[in-house]
Amino acid sequence: MPRNDRLLRTARGESVDRPPVWLMRQAGRYMHEYQALRARHSFLELCRDPALACEISLQPLRAFDMDAAIIFSDILIPLEGMGIGFSLDHGGPKIHEPIRTGAQVSKVIVPVVRETCDYVYEAISLLSEALDGEVPLIGFGGAPFTLAAYSVEGSGSKNYENIKSMMYGEPEVLQALLEKLAETVARHLCEQVEAGAEIVQLFDTWAGELSPEDYEEFALPYQKRVLETVRELGVPSILYVKGGGGFLDIVAAAGADVISLDWRVDLAEARRQLGPDQVVQGNLDPCVLLGTADEIRDRTEAMIRSGGGQGHIVNLGHGILPMTPREHVGLFVETVQDQSNNE
Amino acid sequence: MPRNDRLLRTARGESVDRPPVWLMRQAGRYMHEYQALRARHSFLELCRDPALACEISLQPLRAFDMDAAIIFSDILIPLEGMGIGFSLDHGGPKIHEPIRTGAQVSKVIVPVVRETCDYVYEAISLLSEALDGEVPLIGFGGAPFTLAAYSVEGSGSKNYENIKSMMYGEPEVLQALLEKLAETVARHLCEQVEAGAEIVQLFDTWAGELSPEDYEEFALPYQKRVLETVRELGVPSILYVKGGGGFLDIVAAAGADVISLDWRVDLAEARRQLGPDQVVQGNLDPCVLLGTADEIRDRTEAMIRSGGGQGHIVNLGHGILPMTPREHVGLFVETVQDQSNNE
Numbered sequence: 227m228p229r230n231d232r233l234l235r236t237a238r239g240e241s242v243d244r245p246p247v248w249l250m251r252q253a254g255r256y257m258h259e260y261q262a263l264r265a266r267h268s269f270l271e272l273c274r275d276p277a278l279a280c281e282i283s284l285q286p287l288r289a290f291d292m293d294a295a296i297i298f299s300d301i302l303i304p305l306e307g308m309g310i311g312f313s314l315d316h317g318g319p320k321i322h323e324p325i326r327t328g329a330q331v332s333k334v335i336v337p338v339v340r341e342t343c344d345y346v347y348e349a350i351s352l353l354s355e356a357l358d359g360e361v362p363l364i365g366f367g368g369a370p371f372t373l374a375a376y377s378v379e380g381s382g383s384k385n386y387e388n389i390k391s392m393m394y395g396e397p398e399v400l401q402a403l404l405e406k407l408a409e410t411v412a413r414h415l416c417e418q419v420e421a422g423a424e425i426v427q428l429f430d431t432w433a434g435e436l437s438p439e440d441y442e443e444f445a446l447p448y449q450k451r452v453l454e455t456v457r458e459l460g461v462p463s464i465l466y467v468k469g470g471g472g473f474l475d476i477v478a479a480a481g482a483d484v485i486s487l488d489w490r491v492d493l494a495e496a497r498r499q500l501g502p503d504q505v506v507q508g509n510l511d512p513c514v515l516l517g518t519a520d521e522i523r524d525r526t527e528a529m530i531r532s533g534g535g536q537g538h539i540v541n542l543g544h545g546i547l548p549m550t551p552r553e554h555v556g557l558f559v560e561t562v563q564d565q566s567n568n569e
Numbered sequence: 570m571p572r573n574d575r576l577l578r579t580a581r582g583e584s585v586d587r588p589p590v591w592l593m594r595q596a597g598r599y600m601h602e603y604q605a606l607r608a609r610h611s612f613l614e615l616c617r618d619p620a621l622a623c624e625i626s627l628q629p630l631r632a633f634d635m636d637a638a639i640i641f642s643d644i645l646i647p648l649e650g651m652g653i654g655f656s657l658d659h660g661g662p663k664i665h666e667p668i669r670t671g672a673q674v675s676k677v678i679v680p681v682v683r684e685t686c687d688y689v690y691e692a693i694s695l696l697s698e699a700l701d702g703e704v705p706l707i708g709f710g711g712a713p714f715t716l717a718a719y720s721v722e723g724s725g726s727k728n729y730e731n732i733k734s735m736m737y738g739e740p741e742v743l744q745a746l747l748e749k750l751a752e753t754v755a756r757h758l759c760e761q762v763e764a765g766a767e768i769v770q771l772f773d774t775w776a777g778e779l780s781p782e783d784y785e786e787f788a789l790p791y792q793k794r795v796l797e798t799v800r801e802l803g804v805p806s807i808l809y810v811k812g813g814g815g816f817l818d819i820v821a822a823a824g825a826d827v828i829s830l831d832w833r834v835d836l837a838e839a840r841r842q843l844g845p846d847q848v849v850q851g852n853l854d855p856c857v858l859l860g861t862a863d864e865i866r867d868r869t870e871a872m873i874r875s876g877g878g879q880g881h882i883v884n885l886g887h888g889i890l891p892m893t894p895r896e897h898v899g900l901f902v903e904t905v906q907d908q909s910n911n912e
Contacts, residue, residue: 384725387856387890394860394868437832437854437886439871472814472834489780491815511780513730517737525737528782547730
């Protein structure tokens with residue numbers, strides 16, 4: 227156990243003095259230290275250089291009293307080794323040749339990630355050493371459906387019409403792609419644990435665009451496969467789905483230790499639906515951190531009350547926005563720290 | 570009552586031989602008849618010419634056995650008379666000067682819509698005459714929050730950071746804008762009823778991006794104000810919110826006769842939550858119409874079963890996509906027609 231064990235204790239259902247706090251994308255563009263590095267390197271250069279990725283992961287810990295570190299990387303990283311080339315620099319992800327046919331899917335590789343993503347695991351080893359047991363280290367990966375959505379759409383999408391055309395037209399082609407992604411992501415997370423990650427988060431950002439029925443067929447089974455592999459290593463897991471507020475019971479069925487919720491559900495209501503034993507994470511609207519100090523404090527306190535004080539990892543409902551003022555992040559973290567369960 | 574009274578009977582909670590069916594954006598780009606007109610006129614020219622708007626509204630009725638007509642128009646139409654200029658032609662809506670300050674909001678006009686949107690009501694009169702009592706005529710408007718989102722963001726948005734910055738930074742400025750929008754939209758819908766609309770749909774497309782708490786503060790009260798004005802005219806109303814599956818009870822609190830749901834909730838589960846007396850509309854994923862004939866038939870039948878046969882207006886969960894094959898729309902409509910409650 228790290229000396230600050232709030233996050234791991236909470237994920238395991240144990241009680242803590244106050245809810246732990248960290249932020250999705252806490253290492254990133256809202257920090258000038260990050261911007262300074264980004265001015266000299268492309269995003270992918272930063273991901274691929276273990277020393278730089280470790281340094282960036284440490285930046286938010288130096289600036290704020292975060293209860294966890296998360297490795298600086300990207301969910302798309304394993305795709306390149308699968309033969310799905312992409313770029314990330316201008317206006318979001320761009321897949322060089324979107325996967326639209328069975329012939330393309332059959333050429334997709336399940337790579338030896340230890341070789342194709344070695345720099346991620348090296349960065350985690352460096353980060354683990356630098357943390358020196360102070361706070362837990364979070365590894366992460368993209369869930370199969372979300373990675374398939376990027377691979378098939380070729381970029382972010384408004385309606386997801388390409389992957390859904392495949393889903394409603396040639397479901398077996400999509401399933402073959404999801405199988406390969408599930409195997410690759412499972413291995414990717416295992417290697418991260420091997421390298422020092424103490425908990426992992428699986429991001430199924432776009433699975434909330436599915437109907438409950440489609441989610442059960444095209445997201446859930448592949449999440450389960452990945453999470454089962456992680457569970458065998460004895461490491462707790464967090465599952466993030468953006469949307470999905472209309473079918474939380476199905477989201478929970480994947481068996482993650484922690485369900486990470488977006489802001490479009492009330493935490494107390496979600497906990498009521500999910501039962502008292504389901505640990506949750508989230509869920510402040512990232513835009514709240516663009517508001518006034520009073521608003522940030524009030525909303526954060528209200529969220530913590532709504533979460534109930536135990537079984538709740540405080541976070542945003544999605545990644546922190548690049549234009550977030552740094553001092554607002556400090557205020558958010560301090561507000562959480564001021565909450566003591568003994569008060 | 571029109572001769573085909575399935576839609577109005579259903580909206581009023583009365584029983585019907587089979588669920589009525591129409592499609593959001595049924596008059597539009599997926600039809601070659603529309604494309605032919607669009608090749609010669611801009612989108613706004615089509616909206617502003619009563620004869621053309623009427624003609625476009627009739628096109629889907631000639632091609633398919635729809636149970637309702639909806640006037641061809643756009644939710645942004647009333648903004649111009651409010652002093653919020655916009656264009657619609659290239660890549661979605663663009664507000665010329667996004668509303669970001671209290672000074673700008675104070676200059677926003679609550680117009681005499683009978684003058685500024687006269688062409689809409691004229692188109693409805695023409696359409697009403699052309700329908701000759703065969704099927705009901707649906708009028709529509711954008712809900713205040715959604716219109717505010719476009720006005721403040723200046724276009725579609727991923728994170729809605731501008732309107733939410735206003736919401737969390739200067740809520741009174743946003744409220745002043747919402748007041749003006751509510752008054753304008755209420756008048757706009759009343760004029761449509763006056764001109765011949767027999768039911769109206771209020772689109773709060775982006776309100777589902779809000780937390781339940783924010784929805785209650787910045788969407789719900791303004792929906793209520795608009796819907797109350799419509800109710801006084803004795804005309805039933807439909808409220809569409811994209812998202813919001815995590816807080817259906819709050820969506821229902823606006824008091825619309827019909828709640829129009831997106832595909833991310835199961836209809837049976839929604840009806841369980843909303844109670845047997847709440848009429849619902851929806852909710853097939855528009856992308857299903859990009860799939861195979863079998864898939865379209867199976868999914869449509871499953872949706873109708875899930876809806877329970879009464880108190881359900883069959884529709885998509887969002888507007889029909891422009892690339893939808895026309896014959897798939899026919900198949901969808903026929904599948905609904907084949908469902909008899911007497912079977």
